[in-house]
Amino acid sequence: MQVEEVESLKVELAEVQRKIGHNLPLLCHYEEERQQLHKELKKQQKAQEQSRQEAYSFQEKLQQLSSQVQYWQQLHQDTQRTLARREEELAVCKAELAFKEELIKAMKQAQARNRQNHSQKAGGVQPEPQAPLKDRSWPTGRAEVERPGQEWANCRVKTNKEGGGGSVSSSSAEHLVLL
8 A cells, every 4th residue: 555655646746746847937937027016116116205205395395486476575565565655755745845936936026025015115225135034844744934033834735646736725824825
């Protein structure tokens, strides 16, 4: 019985070796394919990580650019508001200047009329010249004119929104009113 078993085992061993010999190239091929797929998987994982990092970097850059855009928009708005205030101040200054010019013109005309009236009453004698006008103005659109020894002429300037023209009025009925 032992001889028969040994023979049977030899036949089985030969069959197994034949199968191994037949399957060995397939196993080698599968192992190479597994290794290649493993390498490909590593490449894909590396590329995915790199893409993730690039996306994060782009997101950071986008946030920086968004912050810069907000900063420049705020700066632009602030500049626009400042420009509007300056234009309003310029309009007030123009109105004050126009008021001063009109007031000086009116005062000179009044002085000339007074001189003419005094010279006719005094029989050709010229009156003493009056002291020059001193003016003070404020950015609020208010102007005051003083002649030494006389009261202040308090006047208020009203300007148009466009900055041109306007009107001037006195706070007292006895002072000159230019409209």
